[in-house]
Amino acid sequence: MTSMIPLLTEFEKEHIAERQALPEKYLGLSDAEMDVRIAAARQKLGNRLVILGHHYQRDEVIKFADYTGDSFRLARQVAARPDADYIVFCGVHFMAESADVLGAPHQQVILPDLAAGCSMADMVEPDQLENCWEELTQMGVASVVPVTYINSAASIKAFVGERGGTVCTSSNAAATLKWAFARGEKVLFLPDQHLGRNTAYKMGIALDEMVVWDPNEIFGGLDPDQVARARMILWNGHCSVHTRFSVRQIEAVRKQHPDVRVIVHPEVPWEVVQAADDSGSTEYIIKTVTNSPAGSVWAVGTEVHLVNRLANDLAPARTVLSLDRFGCLCSTMFRVSPNHLLWILEGLVEGRVHNRIVVPDDQKHWTRVALDRMLSIQ
Numbered sequence: 001m002t003s004m005i006p007l008l009t010e011f012e013k014e015h016i017a018e019r020q021a022l023p024e025k026y027l028g029l030s031d032a033e034m035d036v037r038i039a040a041a042r043q044k045l046g047n048r049l050v051i052l053g054h055h056y057q058r059d060e061v062i063k064f065a066d067y068t069g070d071s072f073r074l075a076r077q078v079a080a081r082p083d084a085d086y087i088v089f090c091g092v093h094f095m096a097e098s099a100d101v102l103g104a105p106h107q108q109v110i111l112p113d114l115a116a117g118c119s120m121a122d123m124v125e126p127d128q129l130e131n132c133w134e135e136l137t138q139m140g141v142a143s144v145v146p147v148t149y150i151n152s153a154a155s156i157k158a159f160v161g162e163r164g165g166t167v168c169t170s171s172n173a174a175a176t177l178k179w180a181f182a183r184g185e186k187v188l189f190l191p192d193q194h195l196g197r198n199t200a201y202k203m204g205i206a207l208d209e210m211v212v213w214d215p216n217e218i219f220g221g222l223d224p225d226q227v228a229r230a231r232m233i234l235w236n237g238h239c240s241v242h243t244r245f246s247v248r249q250i251e252a253v254r255k256q257h258p259d260v261r262v263i264v265h266p267e268v269p270w271e272v273v274q275a276a277d278d279s280g281s282t283e284y285i286i287k288t289v290t291n292s293p294a295g296s297v298w299a300v301g302t303e304v305h306l307v308n309r310l311a312n313d314l315a316p317a318r319t320v321l322s323l324d325r326f327g328c329l330c331s332t333m334f335r336v337s338p339n340h341l342l343w344i345l346e347g348l349v350e351g352r353v354h355n356r357i358v359v360p361d362d363q364k365h366w367t368r369v370a371l372d373r374m375l376s377i378q
Contacts, residue, residue: 022113026343031060034338038064041345049348050084051341052077052099054091055282056303060338061090070282071095071150071169076375078102086348089357090336092116096357097154101367109357110348112340118151123237124191126155128215133163136188136233139224144233145184147176149192150374151239156190158363161370170266170281172377173199179377186230188213191237198266198273200232207270212236242267245301247275249323253299262323263288264301272301282306292318299323 042049042064052074053065062068067077071091078087078099087109089096093116100109136144146165148156157167164183168176173195180187189196193212200210210232213220220233227233245268253260262276263285273279278288282302289298289310294317300307301323311320347354359367 022340022343026339029339029342031338034342038338038342038345041342041349044349045086045345047083048085049088049345050077050081050086051088051090052095054095055286055306055309057090057336058305059309061336061341062309064338064341065090070171071098073171073283075099075102075150075169075371082107086110086353088112088341088344090341092118092121093357094118094121094151094153097359097367098150098157098371100357100359101154101157101364102371108353110344110353111336111355111357112344113335113337114355116335119240120149120151120191120237121153121156124148124152124156124215124235126153126159129156129159129190132188132213132215132220133159135219136227139219139227141186141227143185144188145180145186146188146190147180147196148190148370149173149195152191154359154363154367157370158366161366161368161373165370166373166377167370168374168377170195171283172374173266173281174203175377176374177203179373181231186233188233188235190235192239192267193234193236194238194242194269195266196232196234197270198268198279201270202279205231210234239267241303242301243269245269245272245323247271249301249325250275250299253321253323257297257299257319257321260297260299260321261292262299262301264323268301276301286310289318289320290314294318297321 051065053062053068054074055068055070067074075098079102082104085107087099087103087107089099089109089111093111096109096111103109146160146163148160148167150167150169166176177187177199197210201207209230211222211226211230212234213222214236242265245264250262263278264272264276266273266279285300285302297319299321304322307320307322314320344354
């Protein structure tokens, strides 16, 4: 039984008996055998199936995806396939939740491995957010718009949606902040402080107009004057992958490759963005590096599977290196394996659905509101 699985709602825990761990017969299969069997299962399922693959997935999984992209792009693809009965999301838990909310009523969303969670999403709990909201009210903060990064649980998205806020991704974070500031004097940005800080700073908001709210401290560890002066209230959360990148790494790669261009994801710390040549979402990184002049040398500060894929696709015309020489792996994304994908697809062929992700009805409406706002922001 899968008794230790992150990011499960109470509703899902009640239905955990419907799910099981990867059967032993799916272990130890050769890549060749899995490729043949996955292809056969996909053919049998036809248009009833759509497979979504996040850029950070390993190559042996993402090659089977009908659509690849970052969270924002994949969120848009859910509505593009109303004919599909099954949406198999090769990503992590919060992404599958969003797909369940945005999908049609008849569609079933499946996460190949329920252990594929997100440590950043775990850094904000509903009760912590409720306490924060109440304490901001006690501090006299009235004109605040909540914005949550898509890397958050459906319960958090629902809270934000009900209070006039929205969801953002790294692709539309700047547009989202403009949207929010048109509706309030302050933005409560969660759970990734770095994306919030880097995006706001790039828009011209000074660092001294930003404060970090620590959910483990009374009133976030802040005094009323600090909050009153702030335009951005940043949740004390981060991505454990992207915070591994450092200014020292940039300095080292510049010494080794004097002509290198450094591009990083905005989930990295502020000082790393300042030391880099450019920053942007996963899609922006791919577009920028791909369209660069032949002979360009790039050091990329994001998840290593994406970096390696870029390096292979663009060689020998361009040189693409990981900014972290040891690689920067998202271990929870890595949990989704071709073995899991094969098990899921053969189960569907046999009429069995494993690892379905269901957002409870009491969260679904406001989560949908928040996600629809995200998709409407240009």
